[in-house]
Amino acid sequence: MSLPSLTPLTVRVILPYHLRKLAHVGAEVALQVVEPVTIRRVLDALEAAYPMLRGTIREYETGERRPFLRFFACAEDWSLESVDASLPRAVAEGKEPLLVIGAIAGG
């Protein structure tokens, strides 16, 4: 069994359109995240790099996912999983992105 590396891994995150505009970034951002790569750690890194996103994906104080957003990785819905669960290896290694998806609703 190998121990988690302390060397940060490059994790790719795809943001919804309005958050890209808010952060002045393209569709995808690359973040340095230390293992184990979890949703919490990815969002911590995202908000540290792009502080204007604080409060837009998870509630400011509780840290809970905002109701109309969901997380997808490797074609699976991770929204209801623990934010401290390790994401798939392909996400941790940057082969697959973590997707932040806004619910399709409204006019």
Added chain:
Amino acid sequence: MSHIRVLVGTRKGAFILTSDGKRRDWKVSGPHFAGWEIYHMKGSQVDPNRIYASQTSGWFGQLIQCSADGGNTWEQPGVKPADGPPAWPPAKSNRFLYDVSPETGKPLTTHQWYDGTQHPWEFKRVWHLEPSLGDAETVYAGVEDAALFRSTDGGKNWHELAGLRGHGTGPAWQPGAGGMCLHTIILDTANPDRIYIAISAAGAFRTDDGGVTWKPINKGLVSNTIPNPTAEIGHCVHHIAMNPSRPGVLFMQKHWDVMRSDDAGDSWHEVSGNLPTDFGFAIDVHAHEPETLYVVPIKSDSEHFPIEGKLRVYRSKTGGHEWEPLTKGLPQQNCYVNVLRDAMAVDSLDRCGVYFGTTGGQVYCSPDSGDNWQPIVHDLPAVLSVEVQTLA
């Protein structure tokens, strides 16, 4: 020569309309924050190029934006741009936490829900931003669920003035159709410790000690849609206006009824007079004639559009009671828009301009106190708010 800047908040972004003092030719800038709801924008009187904006979304929550250059560029207060160095500690410009601290706060209680049950207080959005009259860094925010916040550092940090939410009547407050929003903030021009606010549907309140304690100011209001029509609280106040030169004289558009107070809200009397309907949302006062008022009568609380499809502003030059329709330049057939509570404003040029926006996306201007109207724009998203700056 003076010029005019009109700040328009809409369901799908912000727009800034500018013109010279003639108010004939307009330049349109926007959409800013395209796709986001902009509930309200307002500029500081101390530094007119300092503009605060409430940017909100059902998906992404509440953000505060601030411009230091008259709306050309914007940033979240305290947040460095993405290509700058990381900001630490993180900005708290979108952190609206009810103050429950033992030192300055009040316990988080419940309020009445639509079905009569009790419901916890939950922050949803900022409806109205009111910059201080004396300090460009100080700004007040009226929020849903009803509370008043203040920032003294240009919007970087917000602190609730919890005495209002903690008022003993709080558990009896209830949401109006649009939510339990604090939508009106009026800073008294003569007394810096006096603030008026209004909540749908709790009513109007006043503080005389800078926001520490509050008293309901609803005596004289009669609302037949609540169990006790003359109750101390529970009235659906839609908007209040005051001429800055005459603090203490207030005009109110209630759910039904146009009201007037000559004693800083201690008592109200009805001035609906000959209005064709006294339901409506917007109300404002002429910049130089404090007895000249404007309302936009809306048919009813069941039908939120002008009577007979005719968009008419009504003006009273007598402080109420006697009203005249203003129609020149406004559509007089097949018009079924609404004019929301924060969507009317006046400029302070010698010949006072009057402005309002509609849910159909039109923004109208009258450069002659209401006699004649022209659309500045007519195809914006639904207009939520209109504010006007008169610039030197």
